[in-house]
Every structure is written in structure tokens, then in C-alpha cells.
Amino acid sequence: MKIISIIIKDLKVMFSDKKALAIMILMPMILTTILSFALKGSFSSGSDSDFEPVNIAVVRLYNSGGDSEMFESSLSNNFFLKEMDEAALKDLMEAGNNIDPEKIFFEDFMDSEDVSEFIRYRIEDEAKALEMLNNEEISAIVILPEKFEYDMKINLLTPFRNKVEIKVLTHPDKNISGKIVKSVMDAFTNSMSSVIIGKNVIIETAMANNLGNEGFNNMEDIMEGMTDVMESIKINMDDVVLEGRKPIKSSDYYAAAMMTMFILFAAGQGGRMLLEEKDNLTYQRMAVSGVSKLEVLSGKFITVFIIALFQITVMITFSRFALKVEWGDYRAISFISLAAAFAVAGLGSFIGAMTYSAGNYKMANIFENIIIQGMALLGGSFFPIDVMPEFMQKLGFLSLNGVALKAYLKVLTGYHTNDILYYIIILAAAGLVFSILAVVVLNGREGKADVKRNKTKTAQA
Numbered sequence: 001m002k003i004i005s006i007i008i009k010d011l012k013v014m015f016s017d018k019k020a021l022a023i024m025i026l027m028p029m030i031l032t033t034i035l036s037f038a039l040k041g042s043f044s045s046g047s048d049s050d051f052e053p054v055n056i057a058v059v060r061l062y063n064s065g066g067d068s069e070m071f072e073s074s075l076s077n078n079f080f081l082k083e084m085d086e087a088a089l090k091d092l093m094e095a096g097n098n099i100d101p102e103k104i105f106f107e108d109f110m111d112s113e114d115v116s117e118f119i120r121y122r123i124e125d126e127a128k129a130l131e132m133l134n135n136e137e138i139s140a141i142v143i144l145p146e147k148f149e150y151d152m153k154i155n156l157l158t159p160f161r162n163k164v165e166i167k168v169l170t171h172p173d174k175n176i177s178g179k180i181v182k183s184v185m186d187a188f189t190n191s192m193s194s195v196i197i198g199k200n201v202i203i204e205t206a207m208a209n210n211l212g213n214e215g216f217n218n219m220e221d222i223m224e225g226m227t228d229v230m231e232s233i234k235i236n237m238d239d240v241v242l243e244g245r246k247p248i249k250s251s252d253y254y255a256a257a258m259m260t261m262f263i264l265f266a267a268g269q270g271g272r273m274l275l276e277e278k279d280n281l282t283y284q285r286m287a288v289s290g291v292s293k294l295e296v297l298s299g300k301f302i303t304v305f306i307i308a309l310f311q312i313t314v315m316i317t318f319s320r321f322a323l324k325v326e327w328g329d330y331r332a333i334s335f336i337s338l339a340a341a342f343a344v345a346g347l348g349s350f351i352g353a354m355t356y357s358a359g360n361y362k363m364a365n366i367f368e369n370i371i372i373q374g375m376a377l378l379g380g381s382f383f384p385i386d387v388m389p390e391f392m393q394k395l396g397f398l399s400l401n402g403v404a405l406k407a408y409l410k411v412l413t414g415y416h417t418n419d420i421l422y423y424i425i426i427l428a429a430a431g432l433v434f435s436i437l438a439v440v441v442l443n444g445r446e447g448k449a450d451v452k453r454n455k456t457k458t459a460q461a
Contacts, residue, residue: 002291002295003299003302006299007299007302007306010300010303011306011307014269014303014307020265020269023262024263024265024269028258028261028311028315029314029315029318029322032251032254032315032318032319032323033322033323035254035258036249036250036251036255037250039250040249040251053116053117053119053120054118054119054120054139054140054177055120055121055122055137055139056119056120056121056138056140056141056181057121057128057129057138057140057141057142058121058122058123058124058142058143058144059123059124059129059141059142059143060102060144060148061143061145061146061148062144062145062147062148062150064149067147067148067149068097068149071149071150074154075158099153099156100149101148101149101152102148102149104152105144105188109191115184118180119180119181119184121142126143129141133169136171136174136394137390138171139170139171139177139178140168140171140174140177140181141169142166142167142168142181142185143166143169144166145164147162151164152164152192155196156196161196164189164192166185166188166189168181168182168185170182173385173406174386176248176384177386247413248409248412248413249325251319251324251325252409252412253384253409255315255316255323256409256412257382257405258315259311259312259316259319259408260379260401261372261376261379261381261401262315263308263312263341263401263404264347264375264401265368265372266307266344266348267304267308267344267345267347267348267351267367268348268368268372269304270301270303270304270307270345270348270349270351271348271352271354271363271364271367271368272352272355272361273300273352274352274353274355274356274442275352275356275359275360275361293442294442294443297349297353297439300352301346301349301435302345304344304348304349305341305345308340308341308344308345309337309341312340316333325412326412327408327411328411328412328413328415329415329416329417331416331417332416332420333408333411335417335420335424336420336423336424336427339404339423339427339431340404340427342427342428342431343400343403343427343431344400345435346431346432346434346438347400347430347431347434349434349435350435350437350438351363351367352438353437353438353441353442354441374399375398375401377392378395378396378398378399378402379396379399379400379401379402379403379405380402380405380406381402381405385402400430403426403427404427406423407420407423407427410423
């Protein structure tokens with residue numbers, strides 16, 4: 001009951017502070033609305049002329065020499081091609097030696113003007129590439145499979161068609177970059193399919209007209225003409241959307257970004273409460289009535305938790321109806337919101353304990369004026385973290401709002417609770433750690449003002 005009384009009193013104080021309410025409730029709604037419309041073009045696919053190329057690694061699992069030998073052996077032993085005369089078979093083998101699938105992929109495609117505008121690649125072995133992906137040095141890995149050159153030659157020069165599956169591994173925190181890489185690889189696969197279909201039409205037409213080996217003559221020249229299609233490939237950024245996932249609009253992004261930033265101000269308000277209780281002598285009166293420090297701290301924790309949840313609820317409701325933000329799985333949204341509010345409450349309690357211990361409001365002021373701004377920047381509240389310098393992206397784990405924002409964005413694109421458990425656990429753990437630190441700080445030493453007061457009383461005695 002004592003804690004409930006503390007919570008009710010604190011909530012009355014908070015909701016009577018018009019300035020605090022304006023900062024925590026009105027400001028995020030106003031900024032979200034302004035930024036959503038002002039930066040709408042920045043979230044439109046294909047409109048970003050200052051796009052920074054995505055860094056990827058390409059892994060080659062095939063062996064060029066072995067693939068070439070395998071192709072020549074297949075030509076000699078294949079039952080369909082055995083009926084070819086010696087001259088036609090020789091021409092086809094020579095075409096196999098001259099057609100270079102690796103050159104087509106790297107020089108004609110990856111190094112082309114259109115693709116190089118979006119992707120910057122480096123060739124690495126698989127272990128090194130995975131290490132780089134985990135360290136966020138690259139956004140994706142493109143894996144060219146075993147027998148890549150062999151299968152491509154079969155597809156390009158014979159009537160047969162082997163499956164060539166180019167795999168793309170992406171980093172979970174590089175959502176937009178991963179979409180771009182997958183879209184580009186799809187463009188390569190589609191263009192090669194067009195080339196192969198054209199080749200098959202020529203061979204089938206020759207066979208239908210009883211031209212026999214004429215369908216295979218000059219195959220190298222035919223393929224050289226067809227591969228010119230690579231030069232006309234255009235990467236359409238309007239298609240850069242993962243199947244089953246909806247793209248993030250400016251209103252989606254900034255609704256989540258402003259919400260996760262401004263709940264930090266609830267922690268800032270909580271950081272002042274303990275010292276204000278003491279300065280107003282209400283803390284002393286509660287101590288006399290038998291209320292412990294832990295009970296007072298628990299009351300502040302729950303108060304900040306309720307305020308943060310209130311902020312989140314207001315922002316989600318406002319953005320849903322005013323900006324038409326489709327938040328997605330509301331069960332997942334609820335779990336993220338509870339975890340984020342818990343983390344903020346723990347942080348507010350820790351700041352409050354530190355402020356009380358210091359005996360002045362410098363700690364709370366530093367948190368509100370400097371630390372919140374730094375966390376907002378590193379967490380992506382001002383602009384998407386993908387466009388930040390690499391060293392700043394690596395520091396994103398330092399911001400609670402950044403973790404919450406990533407979770408909200410995943411749900412906004414179509415993910416569900418199981419997909420964001422990692423972020424929920426991080427937020428819950430952070431709230432628990434900050435709460436424990438708050439208890440340690442509060443019980444470990446008295447406030448500086450109390451120490452001075454005790455020293456004064458001792459000297460007077």
C-alpha cells in the first residue's frame with residue numbers, strides 16, 4: 001500500500017507538470033508528423049541519388065579448372081551430343097573454352113555501371129566472409145555454388161539446363177541493404193534465364209527444321225550476341241522488397257524512432273524524483289513513517305514504467321489514426337513496449353539513485369541534455385542507422401532506444417514475436433541490470449548532502 005501511495009502521488013505530480021507533458025507527449029507527435037512528410041522522399045525506392053554502395057563479399061565454391069574438364073567430358077559422353085559430327089563437337093568445345101561464366105558474372109554484370117552503383121564487392125573465402133558479416137563489415141554474402149562454371153556452360157551451350165542457385169546471406173541488422181543485394185542477384189538470374197531461353201529457341205528451331213548440327217554451329221558467336229543483354233540490365237529499386245515483407249515508409253520509421261527516443265525523457269524525469277523528494281522534505285517524512293529506501297525506489301521505478309507505457313500507447317494510437325501507420329503484430333508490439341518501458345524504468349531508477357547520491361541535479365541534467373541525444377543519434381532516431389559511418393553503426397548497441405527501434409521496425413515489416421525475442425531479452429536484461437545498480441548505489445552510500453550534514457553535526461558535538 002505504501003508503494004501504491006507513492007506511485008499515485010508521483011503520477012499526480014508528473015501529470016500536473018505541463019512542461020514535462022509537452023516534452024514527452026506532444027513533442028514526439030509533432031516531430032513525427034513533420035519528419036514523416038519532410039523526409040517522405042528519402043524512403044521512396046529508387047529516389048536516393050546519394051545512395052552509398054552496399055559492401056558485400058562474394059564466395060566462390062567452384063573450381064574453374066575442374067569445371068572446364070567436367071564440361072569437356074560431358075560433351076564427349078553425352079548421348080544426345082554423340083550424334084554431332086566431329087567439326088560441330090570441336091566448335092562446341094572451343095566455345096566452351098571461350099565462354100567464361102566467371103567473366104560474365106564479375107566483369108559484365110557486377111562491374112557494370114548500373115550494378116556498381118549499388119554494390120561494392122570483394123572476393124573472400126567462406127570463413128572470412130562469415131566473420132566479416134558477423135562483425136558487420138559487410139551487409140551480405142553472395143555464394144556462387146559448386147560447379148557454377150560447369151552448370152552455366154551446360155545452360156549456355158547445350159540443350160540441357162542445370163539448376164544454378166546463387167545464395168545470398170544477409171545481416172539481420174542490414175535489412176535495407178539485404179533487400180538491395182537480393183534484388184540485384186535476382187536481376188542477374190532473370191537476365192541469364194532470358195539468354196538461356198533464347199539459346200534454346202535457336203537449337204529447337206534448328207532441330208525442328210532438320211538442320212541437325214547447324215543449331216550448334218557458331219554457338220559462341222550467338223552467345224556473345226545474347227550476352228549483350230547484360231549491358232541493358234536496369235536495377236529497379238521499386239522492386240527491392242523482400243517477399244512477404246512490407247517496405248518501411250517515413251511515417252512508419254519516425255513514429256517508432258521518435259517514440260523510442262522520447263521515452264528516454266521519462267527516465268530523465270525519474271532521475272530527478274528521489275532528490276526532489278528529499279529537497280521537498282517528503283522523503284524525510286516517508287522515512288519517519290517507516291517507508292524504506294527500497295520502497296521509495298520501487299515506487300519511482302513503477303511510476304517511470306507507467307509513464308513510458310503511456311507515452312508508447314499515445315504514440316501508437318496517434319500514428320495509427322493520424323499517419324496511417326500499420327504496426328503489424330500487436331502481440332509482438334505489446335511485448336516490445338513492455339520490455340522497452342521496463343528498460344527505461346530501470347535506467348530512470350539508476351539515474352535517480354546516482355542523482356540522489358551526488359546531492360545535486362547535474363547527473364540528471366547531463367543525462368537529459370547529452371546522453372539522451374547521444375543514444376538517439378546512435379540508435380537511429382534521427383536518421384536510419386544504415387546511412388551512418390561504419391564506426392557509429394558498431395556503437396548502436398549502447399542505446400536502449402536503438403534496440404527497441406530495431407524490434408519495432410522488424411514488426412512493422414511483417415515479423416512476429418519469435419523473430420524479435422532477441423531484442424526483448426536485451427531490453428529486459430538492461431532494465432534488470434540498471435535496477436540492481438540503482439539498489440546498490442542507493443544502499444551503498446548516502447547522498448553527499450547527508451555526508452556533509454553528518455560531518456557538521458559531528459564537528460558541532
